[in-house]
Amino acid sequence: MERRVGGRGGRSWRPRESGGGSRPAPTSSSSSASYGDRWRPSSSRASHSASKSGGDLREDLEGSTKVRLAEHVADQDVSSLVGTCPDMCPAKERGQREQFRDLTVFERLNGNPQKTSSALAVKKFCRTMSTTNEQPSDIRPLPVLQKTLRYLLDIVDSSNHPFEVIHDFVLDRTRAIRQDLSIQKIVNNDVILMYEEMVKFHIISDKRLRKNCGKVDISSLLHLNMEQLIKSLTSLYDLYVINQRSSDKNYNEAEYYSFNLILQLGRNRNSISLWLRKMSVSILQSKEMHFARSVLRHLRVGNYRRFLKIVAADSSYLQFCLLEPVRAQALLCINYGGYKLHPYPLSHLSHILIMKEEDLESLCHDCGLKTCKDEAGHLLLPTRQEVSHMPKTLQDFGFLASEN
């Protein structure tokens, strides 16, 4: 029952994953208090994490792999836990959550909020967990974790629930998977593949959240998703390094390294140069990295035309949070350099910026730019307008600002 002691003992090579980080460990040790913590609904965690500034995320990826690697290797000698839990959710947790009616829509047996089964319940992420207090029967071994992940990703692909509901569930449960992995300190090809899957989930989620959840305020969901994306990616890079010497390497390092480049694009203050210095030549010369680097170049130079063209042509995972700022920058450039007597037709602009004309119109307004119509009713952007304010998306977007 005493699951939580300090919460830090369970850290291994993945110090940020255990969730403690920004939050002091509770000092109370009564078992009821620890329950309250353990079964905390994920929404309350959401509001907490969302308040973290974006700057923290960046530290994660910049942090040295080698430093943590050394800690990991030092840890290896300590005998680590080997899980024995045969199900996606330990029986004990299942019982407790039935009792507390803490079952998500995906876990209810015949819709009953007090009833679940071993085929439905999936272990929740526990923010305060330590190796010393963890029972092997609460930890799932690798094959069970693999099965759990497959189960969760199937839900992502096939569930009819709104995406934000699916996302909330899968984000939490994949986090718990990573927790079980790190507590058992397993590093091998299979684990790396699992991490790659989870990273991909977060990347796709970013896109789907933006697309599907028009009405809900998604900014905190996006932030949470991005936070987990960066954490998983950081761990994944650590795993690559640890597994470096292994002969069993059946994964795509280059592709996942290139994600970081894309992720860093919008944050000019990060030193991408430093990160690139650390990459091996074979990674740098991979086609994924080449692609990511060319995207980076167009973005940094400000070549919005080429940037949007490439991104539209390659419908992979690049449509992150970058399109809006680039479009906004394009608008500001065109407004600044255009001929006052020739208002710019929005129809052509929408073709260049690869967006619908009506969306373009509202983007103009967001940027503080007025639009007008000619006698034929075509929308126009009068150029050389005084820009009253910068759109919010541009504010922490480095490349528009001057270099110093």
Next chain:
Amino acid sequence: MGDAHRRVGDFVRLFSDAFYSQEGSSLSPLLSVSSSSTSPFLLSVADGLAAFQDWGRLLKQVDGQLEDILSHLLRAVQSFRAGRFMDAYIAFEKSANAFLQEFRNWESAWALQPLYTIAYEIRVLAEKADWELGSLGKNPEKLKGAGSYLMKVFGALASKGPKRVGALHVTCQLFKIYFKLGTVHLCRSIIRSIETARIFDFEEFPLRDKVTYMYYTGRLEVYNENFLAAEQKLMYALSHCNFRREANIRMILKYLIPVKLSLGILPTEFLIEKYNLVEYTRVVQALKRGDIRLLRGALLEHENRFLKSGVYLVLEKLELQVYQRLMKKIYMLQRLKDPSKAHQVKMEVVVKALKWLEMDVDIDEVECIMAILIYKNLMKGYFAHKSKVVVLSKQDPFPKLNGKPVGA
């Protein structure tokens, strides 16, 4: 046997004499384990240790703390000579810790010189130890350990007393470690301390340490693309470093040249050739000619080198200045033909010029490039979308950067 005994005994005596009489300059060479392959004296001591198994007996006469320093030091010398670098490092770290403990108690700064030697040795030994660990398939972690040790040293120096002038030297050794490990974010706290702590007065530090410090912090500014700060620091390093040390000058220029280029200042061919920085030759030519293909080619040719030194992205961004140059050339050619219409450039002409350079661009992209050049104040004027013409300002259509970064 007697000879071996005598040589080890000599070492112990020399060490204790220097230690107790506080003669830093005599003590330093005795700590220089890694030079035992070149220093005849240390070499003979190392061989003596190997021949005279019971050398520990000789340390009986020296007292506690010194015995700690000496016994580990001698073990380090012995292991180093035998090519067991990991053992040498471990022993040396113990000796260094014992030395630091003593160092903290001394009011005066007499032992700074030996401490510098230790700071250097611990890094070099750690690098060798890591190499050995790596070749055994183990985790190379000693350099990181050396970093932790030097942080402790920094802590011992960061005080009001006369020892504080040594802090910058240790900082520079730490930079070397962090740059090598790729953990430069660890430099931040120490930089903050050097630059803001009241106990430090930057001018008070020895010149050679100031130069090294400016070199490393200048490089950090390059990575963060803070060109003005980078220029200031690297210029300091350049103007204060020993002008006879060409290798050092070259190291500084490797970073200073891309910074200066970003600020619109081109180096002479003479400079590039004198310091053998030919990797920049074609980059500079591209800027002079407005030849974007040449820039791309130069970057491709030295891609790995530029990526590893961390200036690649800086050079890549010179693209805008190359476009500026191209526009200026087109403008000047038009002026030769017909001065009255020179300030109107058809975008079709720019498309042609870029196509001639084998760049795959269309008119929309040229318009985009024009818009950016105008927005970043590399070109003055406006573009007319309808008539596909750029109209250049009659006054100073291509403002020079003159030492200011693009877009400032």
